[in-house]
Amino acid sequence: MTVAVVRFGGSNCDRDAVAALEHLGIDAELVWHADGLPSDPDGVVLPGGFSYGDYLRAGAIAARTPILDDVREAAADGVPVLGVCNGAQVGAESGLVPGAFTTNRSARFQCEHVHLRVERADTPWTAAYEEGDVIEVPIAHAEGRFVVDEARAERLREEDRVLFRYCEADGTVTDAADPNGSRDNVAGVVGDRDTVAVTMPHPERATLPDVGPTDGQGVLRAFA
Amino acid sequence: MTAYTATVTVSLKRGVLDPEAETTQRALERLGFELESLRSADRYEVDLDAESDAAAADRAEAMAERLLANPTIHDYEVTVEQRPAASESAETAEGHGQ
Numbered sequence: 001m002t003v004a005v006v007r008f009g010g011s012n013c014d015r016d017a018v019a020a021l022e023h024l025g026i027d028a029e030l031v032w033h034a035d036g037l038p039s040d041p042d043g044v045v046l047p048g049g050f051s052y053g054d055y056l057r058a059g060a061i062a063a064r065t066p067i068l069d070d071v072r073e074a075a076a077d078g079v080p081v082l083g084v085c086n087g088a089q090v091g092a093e094s095g096l097v098p099g100a101f102t103t104n105r106s107a108r109f110q111c112e113h114v115h116l117r118v119e120r121a122d123t124p125w126t127a128a129y130e131e132g133d134v135i136e137v138p139i140a141h142a143e144g145r146f147v148v149d150e151a152r153a154e155r156l157r158e159e160d161r162v163l164f165r166y167c168e169a170d171g172t173v174t175d176a177a178d179p180n181g182s183r184d185n186v187a188g189v190v191g192d193r194d195t196v197a198v199t200m201p202h203p204e205r206a207t208l209p210d211v212g213p214t215d216g217q218g219v220l221r222a223f224a
Numbered sequence: 225m226t227a228y229t230a231t232v233t234v235s236l237k238r239g240v241l242d243p244e245a246e247t248t249q250r251a252l253e254r255l256g257f258e259l260e261s262l263r264s265a266d267r268y269e270v271d272l273d274a275e276s277d278a279a280a281a282d283r284a285e286a287m288a289e290r291l292l293a294n295p296t297i298h299d300y301e302v303t304v305e306q307r308p309a310a311s312e313s314a315e316t317a318e319g320h321g322q
Binding site: 092104 | 297
């Protein structure tokens with residue numbers, strides 16, 4: 001019983017995710033996508049990277065590999081599933097969460113620290129925080145702009161599915177604090193169940209004390 | 225069966241921001257071109273054999289639905305046309321090789 005970190009060709013945050021989880025005392029193992037998901041995993045991480053070289057669209061091809069059927073099945077059984085960065089793109093492309101992540105407003109790859117406001121504290125991913133808390137975590141992506149149509153955006157607000165919004169250091173949600181032009185500053189959302197979530201920012205890169213802020217630990221503690 | 229080339233054109237829905245196209249437009253303007261706006265699209269040419277035009281178009285449309293387009297941000301268009309039998313061009317290529 002362990003957290004499965006799914007590795008695709010081109011994943012590059014897979015080992016970081018394992019190291020971060022193990023730092024928190026959570027068992028984690030790398031799983032090659034073609035081997036399928038182990039039975040009864042404690043959780044699933046779709047890690048960051050450039051699966052399939054971002055061919056077609058970031059995450060599009062990985063989202064249609066057979067292991068995603070296993071992941072969807074596990075998600076439907078209530079197993080916690082987290083997609084980070086490229087994993088978030090895979091999650092959106094596979095329908096685990098609504099919307100799409102596409103080319104940044106800047107049309108550039110952006111690698112920087114951002115502030116996120118915790119919009120809900122009643123999910124496994126945010127139970128370690130209080131609603132309204134501001135955390136600092138890194139982003140590293142060229143296609144992180146969250147897009148949904150108006151009707152869907154309205155439903156996301158009604159159903160309270162937004163986990164994190166990009167914000168200023170003091171928690172104010174502004175256009176200027178939105179690094180990639182995401183609709184409503186969305187940085188992370190939950191799927192049909194609160195146990196399924198994706199975030200473009202990298203909580204696993206803000207977990208080990210040796211590499212900077214550790215504000216991301218709370219997200220990964222969902223697997224504890 | 226007839227040989228077809230199906231062309232699938234995938235473009236962003238109207239209203240979805242296209243930062244790459246905007247950057248391209250600015251580059252064209254820097255070169256002195258006058259233009260109102262610019263849109264980009266991806267085009268896939270799929271060679272396939274099918275029973276009819278409609279069957280070829282249906283299969284290409286299914287490809288767009290399942291993979292080539294993302295319905296959240298994209299519209300797509302499919303056209304099909306018959307293509308000359310592949311064997312003839314293969315023979316020509318072989319002839320050149322010798």
